Each structure stands twice: as C-alpha cells, then as structure tokens.
Amino acid sequence: MSFVDDLAALVAASTNPLVYGRPDWPRRKLGEVARIVNGYPFQSSAFNSERGHPLARIRDVLRGWTETFFDGPHLAEASIHDGDLLIGMDGDFNVGCWHGGPALLNQRVCKVVADPALLDARFLFYVLPAYLKLINDNTPSTTVKHLSSRTLASVPLPLPPLDTQRRIVARVDELFSDLDDGEEELARARADLSTYRKSLLKAAVTGDFTADWRAANLPAEHGTDLLTRILADRKARWTADQRNTGRRHAEPAAPDMDANAHLPHGWAWAGIEQLTTGGIRNGLSLKESSEPTEVKGLRLDALQPRGVDWERTRYLPISIARAAPYRLRSGDLLISRANGSPDLVGRCSLVTDSRDDTIFPDTAIRYPLWGEEVIHRWVSMAWSAPQTRARMLASAKTTAGILKISQGDIATVPLPLPPLAELREIVRRYDATLAETEAGWLEMRTLASASATLRQTILAAAFRGDLI
Template sequence: MSKDISKPEQLITEHIDIWTSAILAKSTSGRGSSKKYELYGITKLRELILELAVYGKLIPQDPTDEPAAVLLERIAVEKSQLVKDKKIKKQKALPSLEEAGVEQNTLPQGWTWAFMPQVIAHDDYAIKRGPFGSALKKAYFVNSGYKVYEQQHAINDDFSRGEYYIDETKFNELKAFEVKPYDLIISCSGTVGKVAIAPPNMERGVINQALLKIALNNNALINEYFKILFPAFFMRTDTLSDLKGTAQKNMVSVDTLRKEPFPYPPLAEQRRIVAKVDELMLLCDQLEQQTEASIDAHATLVEVLLSTLTDSADADELAQNWARIAEHFDSLFTTEQSIDALKQTVLQLAVMGKLVSQSSDDEPASVLLEKIAEEKEQLIQEKKIKPRKALPPIEDEERLFDLPLGWEWCRLDDICDGITSGSTPPRSSFIDDTGIPYLKVYNIRNQKIDFEYQPQFIEEGYHSSSLKRSQLCPGDVIMNIVGPPLGKIAIIPDTYPEWNCNQAIVMFRPFISNLNKFIYTYLVSGMFLDKIALIGTAGQDNISVTKSRSILLPTPPLAEQHRIVAKVDELMAICDQLKEKLKQSQETQVQLTDALVDRALG
C-alpha cells in the first residue's frame, strides 16, 4: 500500500491482487440465478476511475487549454444575443455558487463549477421529462408510426428494442418530448442513472415518463463525458444518491438537474478524460474476464475432482482419489461455491455407502425392513393405523446407483407411519404468540427450522380437532413440495411438543424414530430429485404427496446409519469452519479495497 498510485495504470497493475481478490458471494436461490459471486474489487475500481475522472484527478491538466470559465462566458454571450434576437426565451437566473454551497478553489486549474442550463443546447426543450400516463395511454398505441422510447432503451443502450408506437397526430401533440439523434436519455425512476446516447439511425419518436432527455451543446459539454459525469457525480449527490432502486414516486427531476452545480473541465480535457476512461475500462474488462475465467476454471476443476470420488468403483479407488484432492485441499476449497460442492459430495458419498466402512457385524437392512413391515401389519390389525394403497414394486431403472453389501432399496412409504402434507386453517384460528407453532416454507432456512423468522401460531383446540392430518412432532422430517427451489428439508426440533404446517410441506414420520437423521441426510442430498416426476403449474415445481411416498431410499443397516450421520455431522462442521474463515478473508479483502479507494481519492 506504500507505492505511488498517482498514475491510473499503476492503480490497476500494482494492486491487481487486491482488485481481483475482493470477491463476495451472492445470495441466490431458485431458477434464474446467474453468477454466484460479485467481483467487488473490480466494481470498486470502475467506480474509482469514474470518480477520479470527474474531479480532475485522472489525468494531468494542460495549461494551454482554454479555461472552462472562459468558455462558459462566451456561451453566455451567444445565448444573450439569441434572446435579444428573440430566437430563444430568456432563462431563469441560476443560483450563485455560494447559494449552491460549493467553492471554486476546490477544483483543479482550468476547471469551474457549472450548471446544466449553461451547457445544454439553445432549445427550450433541451432538458425534458417524458409525458406521464395520461398523455401516453395504451389506447394511443398503434402498430407503426412514431416510436415510444422506454426505460429499457436507456438501461440496455439499445434503441432497436421496443414495440410501442403512436400516430402522427399524437406525435405532433407530444413534439416537446421528441428524442433526436445524439440526444442523451436517462433512466430516471426505478433503475435510476443509466444513460444512453441516441444513435444517428434511430427511429423518430418520443420518450415516456421513465426517461429524461438532454440535448447538450457539444461545444460546451460532450455526450461521452456526460455519460461519465452523471453516474460518477450527479448520482452521488445528496439529492440523487438515495434514488437508486426506489419506487416510481422518487424520480430524477428536471429541476434537480438545473440547480445542481457540477465540476466542469475545459472542453479539450473532457475529450482526454473520455479517452483515458475508455482505455482504463478496457483494462478493467480484461481484468474481469481473466478473473471470471479463473473462477470458472477453478470451479470446473473442483467439480471434476469431486466427481472422481462419487464415481469411485471401490474403497481403494476412493482412497486414491481422495489422496489426490487432500494433497491440494488448501488451494481447491477457497470459494463458497467450492465448499458447497464439497458439502454436496460428502452427502452423496454418505448415502451411496462410500463415506464410512461397512461392518459384517451389522444387522443387514433387509432384517430391519422386515421388522418394520411386521410392526406396520400389526398396527393395521390393531386398527391403530389405516392400510394404504400399495405402491408399485421398485423397478431397476428407478435405482440411482448400486448398493453396498447389507443395504436395501425401499420406498419412504415402507418405513414411515405417515406421509402427508399440511393444510391452511382459517384466519380466525391464528393467535399472536401462544398456541401451536405453524410452519410455512419460509421457516425452513439452511435446512433447519427457523421459527424466529415470521412466527405464526394457531389455536390448540383447532389444531387438535381440525388439523390432525398435519400435526407434527419433534423428530419428524419435513420437506417443501412446492418450489422453486425444491429440496428444503428440516427435522422438527423439540422446542415445542407439537407443531403444524401448511399444504406446501410434506411430513415423514418413520416407524423407528432414529431412522429420521439418515432420511434427512438423503433428502438433503437432493439425489432423489433426479428420478421424481415434477408437476409444474404457474411457474412452480410441485411434488405430489403420492410421489413423496414413492421416493426411493438407499437403506443401510441401522448401525451404519448412525456412523454415517456422525461422520456427515463432523465433516459439515469442518466445511462450516472453512466458510467462516473464507468470510473473514473476504471481509479483509473488501477492507483493503476500500482503503485503497480512500487513499486514491484522498
């Protein structure tokens, strides 16, 4: 951190380890998740480059440049003459720099503070917010004519998108909102601050209410510089910085832009700044691509090496494959993604019978299943449970893998007393903070019950009389059957003696209670999802109760189940420790990045 960072290239190249190492994990779930990480360091570097640019710290000043104040004076004289000639209207008086709360001596040599009205085109409509819904109702849209430019055009910097048009009569009525080639359009609600330059070959049209257009006097402020200025300066002002991601009512206003002074460089320096920013952003692009390629290559390597474990034919091959991974453990498991992959591999090895050794002294799983079947039949005869419709026999193609000696395949219905989904009681049965805890899918977090998150209770009387089917006990295994994402699993804790749940959750209660932890382990592995037919409705995946009953379980001897669960708990604890160390390392990298940014700006 002691090296000179006065040159932007040095800022990148001499601290590349800091920019590329500051990587944060994203919270992702369900479908549509893309990258599971954020390149925090490179993002901060991009922001820093822009901020240095708009405060005159990115490139040296040239004393031969015409000072910005002189240029503004000449433009003011031109406008004054146009007003006298009645070609444009007289503009409102601008606030003084003192009224605006800025000081001239805070800027580099040749720079000055300016206001947008000083640098826009000589046009009454040079800054204009799009018309609101009353002017652009859907009823006015036609198949072809004059295009209606929307927020997506600014966000994506693509003027070919969109499908809304108005006819010539409506266009003439909204002529003040016309956007022309080389105008700037700004996204000014919701996703605030995206700027695009209208291309020369654009379709003629108007902006809608989510956009603000600016026509600059490019002899005073060039478009490409404004694209740097707006996010790096205007969006960081007290007036606009709180608008990012806010609702429609919080919008960038024309009045705000007119009254906000900004640091204004000489015209020649603007061009040099734009060229330097383009050059450095290209370097950032390359840095980003290299970092992403490295992350992807690392993830692929981890995936390939871990797959050798689950694909191992026998214990000897597994030991050899693990030795290869263990030799490079510290360099392989350095990201949250890789640690999660390790966790998943541990689960798969566990339920495939490859995590702990088998013992010939263990009572085979076939004997265990026979005892459960006998107990089940006895309970039916005693009318303590009702007989259920038999499920089809297990077919060869249903089996996910070959089982070790002493293991057996069974369906969860074979070993569970009840497999039912919950139900939704009437609102009148809910009470504030006492009674029976009532679970929804959001209470299953990180494969555990989190009842502190939005807890709900129902009346004990209604639970006992009307919700018998969905009553839960400590030790029951539950799973969400409506997604995405599917595969949220938990064991009901003993913090309450009884529980209940809604219809998006299914319950498994094994005849032998201590089977629950291995059932939980298998369901958490998610391997069963590869063989289950999902029902999709309204963008959701669903598992029916019948399909839940049919889930195949690779069943080890009971003693081996206990050894497997203990080993999984041990290894998961190690993985969690790795994650905690990783989190601390990431926090350190972020602090280093922020310190470097603060030093550069200071």
C-alpha cells in the same frame, strides 16, 4: 403493503452514509431526471422454458438473465436490452443491471432510463439501492411489500455535475474491480467446497464411504429387516389408534424401482412414506395476520438444508387448537413442494425440536419420520443426495414457471436403507468429516462479509465526494 411516509423527510433524517449527498450537490427527484417504464402483465399461461421471447421476471432482477420465455403477442414498450437498469417492485426492491440480451419485461418489475444529459446510468446504479432500502425499511410488512412508481419517482437523488458523476463512477469501478477479483476467487473456493460436500454426501448415501466398514463387520440385520420392522411398527401404531377402528389399513406406497439400480450388500430400497409413522400432510394456506397472534407459520425460506430456521416466521390468525394438526415435532421432515428454482423445489429440512406454536407452510409437505434421531438424519441425507434429487426433479412438473412436486411423485422416489449398524456408522463419519469443513466455510463467509462492508465504505466515500 406500500410506502406511505414522507420520503424527503426520511432522507433528511437518515444516518445512513449512502443516502448522504454533499451540501453543494443539489437533489432532484428521480422522475425529473429519468423515465420509469413499468413491466406488462403477460399471461402466465404462455410462460414456458424454450419457446417465444425471453421474459424478465422479478426473480431475475439481481442475476440479470432469465430462464423463462413468453410465447404470445407482446408490446414493444415492454422490451429491455443489455445495460438496462431494473428494479423489483415487490419484496426487497432489488436493483440489477440486465445482461441477458433482448427480452420482455414482466409486471412488478420496472426499468429506469436515465436522461443522458443529466444523469449517468452507472451513477444511478450505484446511488439508488440505498434509497430503495430506506423505503423498504419503512414500508409496512404485514403483507408483501410493494414499491409504487410514484414513490420511486419521488426519490431525492444527489445530482453532482455530469462530469463529476462520471469521475465518481470511474473511481468506484476501479476500486470495485480489485474486490471483484478477490470475490471471484472466493466464489471458486466456495464452489469447490460445495462440490466436495456433495461428493461426500453421494459417497455416504451410495455406501462408498463405509466399504471398509462393511468388509470388517457383518450386520445383525439387513436393510430389508429394518424396513420390515419399520412397517410392522407403523401398522401396529395405526391399529392401536381408536380413530381407525373398523377401517382397513392401507400400506404406504413403495418406490418405483429401476431394474438396473444397484445397492451394497445388505442394503434395501424404501420409499419415504414407508419410513414415516403416518400423518403425512401438506401445510396450511393462510394470510398473514396484521397483529401478533399465538400461532406462527414458517416462511418457505425457513426450510434450510441444515434444519429449520425458527426466526423466519409470520403471525397467523388461528388458535393453537386449530393449528394442532400442523404443529411440528422433532423428527418431522419438511419437503418443499413448489418453487420457481430447481435448486429449491423438493429441498428438505429436518425438524430437530418440537414447537406447539409454529406450523409449516402450505408449500411444504410434512413427513413424520420413524425411529431414532440417527435414522431421521439418514433419511434427510438420502433425500438430499444428488442422485435422489435428480430422480425427484425428473418427476417435477412446471406450472406458470413454478416447479411442483406432489406427494405421489415423492412417494415413487427410492431411498437406500442400509442395516441400522452401518447407517449409524455412515452418519457418524459423515458428520465428523463435515465438521472438518466447517472452519473453511466460516472463514469464507467472514471474507465475503468483509468484502461487502468494504464496498459500502467505498460508496459512502464516493457520495461524500472523497474519491474525486
């Protein structure tokens, strides 16, 4: 939905120091001191990853570059260049500075061109986000939030003299430069820790983590024995269900195997469908309810690597009874089947508690996993491992810039299955080692939060005129 309030009144009533302007600084509407250029509705059928002209989409606003190309005719007015200020007109109303070279501007993104005689472009970059957040906070959210060009043009910006704007920008740039250095070091440390965690997961899933354990322990059963037991129990459950009387049981799909694939002694390969109790299905596609209801649906961003975030939901206009086939139970593994980012498509999230009032989104697939919690953890780990994701991404297909993976694609991905005793030992060691890294991870989050707060403090001081 779009913003409908009196923006000038909201600004006057706001206690946010970032929308404060010194009393001797007049306010001018953005549309009076800058030109707003809307993006063009390019045909998505001509989107691709290598041919034509780079295309800036709403997801590219913050990062300032794109991986999408448009192979077709275009208008010169829809062009952008390095240094252009872009705004996402849906969702969070993000502001970004483009540095991806000449590109085309897609719909739902606009560029703002400051009048150089009145407004410094860098000053605008610093001052505008707080006003867009104020608009966003006061825009109804029963559907996706929309920012109109008319609302954007009405933003009442504080407008000190141009020389003062430039002095403010110079001082903010200087202070932010020190923070940039610290944040770059923090980003490197975070990347190193992330790399370590990935290598840890890879070692766990390939068996390197427990090579010493295997040498000292002979398992009572092999991975093939465990898989046989799972499949037999799965079939017995299916046969016992009266709804299946008279029907022929279909074996779950086995994975496609690489002739050169190697496993430690005693391990087996399995497909994810083989490791479930059945009941695999895509989620339900429904529009969000404008009023609270008895059923909530997970948003796609609720699927987090460490489990489902139950706070990221929306109300849905259906009954508990209608939602029953899509409700979530402990041991369900949710896999994202569509996303614009290669890092997010195919990502899994393990459900660890049961919810009758919450269902999963249509962009996810539910796999009810067989067995005890430690087996659920193993399957989640195995699916998330770098080598598994590489195999999965090789099967993903791109449609209009969105990566998609189907149930059939997922079924072909092989997952390693160790003997149950070793599986338990791997999960125990992995969780213990991961816990040791948690303190460092939390410290980095605290430092990043402190740096972000300091940036806001600097900007607040700048807009009070305290830095000049």
